[in-house]
Amino acid sequence: MSTKSIAIAAVALVAVGIGATVWYATRPAADDPFAQCRVSSVGGGAAAIGGPFELVNEDGVTVTDKDVFTKPTILYFGYTFCPDVCPLDNMRNADALRILDERGYDAQAAFISIDPERDTPEVVKEFTSLFHDNMIGLTGTPEQVKAASMAYKTYYKKQEDGDPEYYLVDHSTFAYLVFPEIGFVDFFKREDTAEQMADRVACFIDAAG
Template identity: 70%
Template structure:
């Protein structure tokens, strides 16, 4: 029930209204990214994202300012994830490669929501295996929780599994974050690398 409530809360925050939203937003005020958006965030994009403090692969404490230096694709997952995380992070890495071929500098970021097992070294190795430019981050349970709450993500450790090889339920959105503007948009699992690259390029061109 807790998981359903969290997902329902996010669903209430993110509403897709298609042509009506597009027609009203395109001609509206000052959103420079109106032509890039395919979904509407109730209350505005500022409702998602914000400062975070985490730990990088070298064990150094870093903030969002240290990490988000180029347009970035931010994903919350964990290295023991058997299927979803590898698929999503590989998709993100492929989108970054497509963007690189087009001349765009985009950084993939992986934030662990399993700080008990994901040490800085483990997260660093995982990120490097997925993409040579991927930044892997972890932190204390408090730091991870704060970052997750900033991005409105959900995660919960399965308590009824093996105490060493447990699974973690979590949301699977990927977030586009721009260095100056902050959170810009999110991508669902079904978005292809090419589709992701096209939308990210639109945001960068509009910046």
């Protein structure tokens, strides 16, 4: 299966899996403090996505979500062996951070590996260092990674019919905006550009006061 086919299949499966949880709305709720920033809405409210987790950071230290989300964070689930989707998405996320940096906003990115079998803290650290100094790499046990993935309603599945060493992993490609104390506030699609992401992150930061 080609990389393009993998990406399309992953997105399709996420659409089926999340289904009624996420949909695009033209009119945000009037009582939403971030209404002017949103281009999407979440079934059940923002609290339906996100939650506590425990993972291992790129320095080998066990951390919780509270340790990670110390500032507005663009969160992405992927893996370092991903041939093109993950590098492209993480470069876009890093570019959004650079735009925010230039505008005077303090934000960061976080990358959670969904391939803990290969993505050790050392491997994840090398990967994130390619994109931005303010990108945090996270991995963990299969159980820890699965719990974090379930909290954010993401999808991933190892391809069992490939090479046992050079296998690929189908996965969803949403990026999430998470604030300390508040939690998940919005998500980004693959077609969102770095400029669009930076504009929306800045809007949320301004609205949060």
